[in-house]
Amino acid sequence: MEKGIDGVEDQGRGELNRILLELGHRELVALLAEELSGADFNTLMLEVFRRRAADKRPSELLRSYRENRFVKPAVVDSLALKRLELALLAIAQERGYAPVQLSPVAPLGSCSVVAKADQNKIISALRGTEVVADVTNLLALHIADGVQSGALRNHPEPVRLSTTHRHVRAQKFPDLPGFLTHFALYAMVTAGRDSGSYGFEKEAVWEHVSMYRDMFGEQFGAEIEVLISGRGGYKDGEGLIERTVQFLGERAPELVVKVVPPKDNAYYLGLQFTIMTTIAGREHFIGDGGFVDWTQQLLGSKKERMLISAIGLDRLLL
Known part of the structure; x- marks a missing residue:
């Protein structure tokens, strides 16, 4: 070029x-x-x-x-949103995912240095910061800093964190209900170390998927379907998917899990799972998750493992 x-x-x-x-x-x-x-x-x-x-x-x-399209208030019911955030964080805490209240800003480059994000789609700021555009990147930094300093231990048990956060992104969104330049997310991260035979991977995916199953069941009386697609980055990607799907089936035979064709997406490694649900007759592809190598890069160890996931909250209430 x-x-x-x-x-x-x-x-x-x-x-x-x-x-x-x-x-x-x-x-x-x-x-x-x-x-x-x-x-x-x-x-x-x-x-x-x-x-x-x-x-x-x-x-x-x-x-x-x-x-300015970034500064207008959202149309979502703010009280309903706060109640939903509190309910989801409480469910996560009961299952071992500690809630964290994060800053509205992150270090400059939080999304573009270790992840494949365009810095121009993020609101860069002064004093070495940027407005948070993906809270899972900030959680990864928090965990890596804690592990490196000794404040956190990610083995033998992984670190499990959850949060809700309002994101702002500088990309263009369609002028449709539920598509906002700023929006609320519930997110969670599981960070540990390679335990062999995809032990960390299988258990982490199950924890996230089962959490979303319980959340949507308790809050909306809705069931979920899980769509899994392959991504690069693992030597035996097909084996990872096969063992993960088998593990989910053993833990919850009633859960609908479908393997779908892979898409061109370099964000996740190994696999991506997408959460689909139907609420009040409306079908939502409401969240996704997958493995990332961010703690590997931050801590300089190929043994590090991390699963991230998030669901959008505003559209559930519109």
Whole structure:
């Protein structure tokens, strides 16, 4: 792919190239991104934003609120949402998943450094942070930090955490009910170490799936179906899926588990499971999960294992 000014890719970056040419500073991006320390960059940008905010009039602020798709309130019933969040966290805690209240911001690059996410679809911020766009990445950092410092132990028993969080994503969403730039998720993470014969993998998938089965049963009187599809990253991916499906069948023969054709998705490793349910006559593909190598990267050990999953909450209440 051809490069533009300072190595900026021309595809989709024409506006940036135009701005740099108009300013007459072709090296500006490289200077800001590569030459300044983090502290100096923050000092510079804080002054830029201070001046831009100081120049705003109240009428401009109101217009900005009206036009900015990230700042409007959700249409969801806020009390119903809070009750649902509390109920799900209580169910998870009863089953050994400790609730964690996380920050609204994460370290810059939390989604794009260890996961395959586009930084431009995340709201980057100052002071080395970004607005949380995927809480499971922040949970992974919390766990890796705890394991490295000795505050957490992920073997012989894995670390089990759960949370609810309101996410903001900078990608385009369709203008349809339930598709919002910010939305609530329930998420949980199981982090441990390889125990051989896919022991960690089978048990972790069962814990997540059975949790969602109980949650939807208790809160909505609804059953779930589990759709499993293969992903790369495991030497014996077919064996992983076969043993996992067999394990789920042994634990819950009544649970509907279907193996579906794999899709082009490099986010998960080994397998991805999708939760499907029907509530008040409406079919929802409401959440998914899979294995990731984030703790392997963060801790520098191929023995680390992690299963993440999440379900969207707003659409369940619309």
